[in-house]
Amino acid sequence: MKKLPGFVDIQEDVLDALDQKKPIVALESTIITHGMPFPENVEMARSVEDEIRARGAVPATIAVIDGRLKIGLSKEELDQLAQVKDALKISRADIAFAISQRKTAGTTVAATMIVARMAGIRVFATGGIGGVHAGAETTFDISADLTELGKTDVIVVAAGAKAILDVPKTLEVLETEGVSVVGFCTDTLPAFWTSGSDLDIPLRLDSAEEIAAFQKVRDELELEAGLLVANPIPVDDEIPAEIMNGYISAAQAEMTAQGVSGKQVTPFFLQRIFELSNGESLKANIALVKNNARLAADIAVAFHS
Ligand code: PSU
Ligand code: MN
Numbered sequence: 001m002k003k004l005p006g007f008v009d010i011q012e013d014v015l016d017a018l019d020q021k022k023p024i025v026a027l028e029s030t031i032i033t034h035g036m037p038f039p040e041n042v043e044m045a046r047s048v049e050d051e052i053r054a055r056g057a058v059p060a061t062i063a064v065i066d067g068r069l070k071i072g073l074s075k076e077e078l079d080q081l082a083q084v085k086d087a088l089k090i091s092r093a094d095i096a097f098a099i100s101q102r103k104t105a106g107t108t109v110a111a112t113m114i115v116a117r118m119a120g121i122r123v124f125a126t127g128g129i130g131g132v133h134a135g136a137e138t139t140f141d142i143s144a145d146l147t148e149l150g151k152t153d154v155i156v157v158a159a160g161a162k163a164i165l166d167v168p169k170t171l172e173v174l175e176t177e178g179v180s181v182v183g184f185c186t187d188t189l190p191a192f193w194t195s196g197s198d199l200d201i202p203l204r205l206d207s208a209e210e211i212a213a214f215q216k217v218r219d220e221l222e223l224e225a226g227l228l229v230a231n232p233i234p235v236d237d238e239i240p241a242e243i244m245n246g247y248i249s250a251a252q253a254e255m256t257a258q259g260v261s262g263k264q265v266t267p268f269f270l271q272r273i274f275e276l277s278n279g280e281s282l283k284a285n286i287a288l289v290k291n292n293a294r295l296a297a298d299i300a301v302a303f304h305s
Contacts, residue, residue, distance in 0.1 A: 002120065024122075034106055035266075060121060069099055081104065124155065127289045129145045158228065158231070164252070186201060190233065194240060215303060244277075
């Protein structure tokens with residue numbers, strides 16, 4: 001295992017797994033600090049870690065706590081992070097700032113990918129990635145997650161792109177960035193709370209073993225771009241697109257009226273949609289993250305066998 005910077009703390013079980021080349025699944029923490037309310041956020045984080053362990057992999061939740069870059073969190077650290085009121089939301093641009101200023105922060109998909117790759121963790125599970133926001137042609141709001149996927153070779157398992165984004169433009173940017181976008185057992189791009197959409201998926205694979213084999217070839221080619229696995233929410237947990245679209249338009253209108261911009265956009269949307277849907281969106285969100293964690297663990301296990 002390579003030497004990591006002095007500001008990194010690795011949980012014991014993650015360290016053992018790295019030493020023994022056992023399967024590990026990285027997890028992000030913006031979903032905990034900015035994506036879900038307390039206490040659902042900490043319950044979600046715990047059950048996601050349990051799902052990964054049950055599948056034979058070791059979970060490694062990544063976050064910055066008081067300036068320490070954590071790879072794997074103790075129970076106490078997770079509880080603390082889930083209740084911090086003023087946590088930062090950090091990406092490539094500000095991860096070093098959070099560490100040097102001894103802040104506490106949730107790592108976005110982009111920042112989590114950077115840390116996972118630095119530690120040699122190849123698979124990462126999340127809910128949804130950031131993308132091109134609706135109206136990006138005037139706001140230029142395009143998530144740094146997309147450019148990170150273009151240069152950091154980690155397998156990211158997500159439930160597709162949320163309809164709060166401009167999904168066709170998001171797919172175009174992923175293609176430009178050279179990101180391999182693979183649908184797991186699906187021909188259409190999953191739409192986060194909804195299992196399918198009317199957009200064709202660029203590539204399709206139907207097993208964790210095939211995804212691991214695909215990644216091994218990508219490694220040999222040293223492609224230096226990420227692999228995005230789009231995993232549909234289980235049909236029993238999904239919310240139909242017609243219902244979601246109503247909440248999304250309402251939240252979008254409020255956002256425009258209030259002038260919400262920058263980093264606040266995604267958290268604002270998630271919170272308003274949670275309220276408008278009477279908590280239904282959160283239930284679906286938790287179900288899809290768990291589903292992604294299971295697939296990510298299977299891929300990590302297949303990758304190491
Ligand atoms: N999508 C969700 N929940 C989340 C996020 C996205 O359903 O919590 C978070 C992820 O951490 C993602 C980030 O990396 O939002 C993207 O933020 P932005 O759009 O500001 O780049
Ligand atoms: Mn943005």
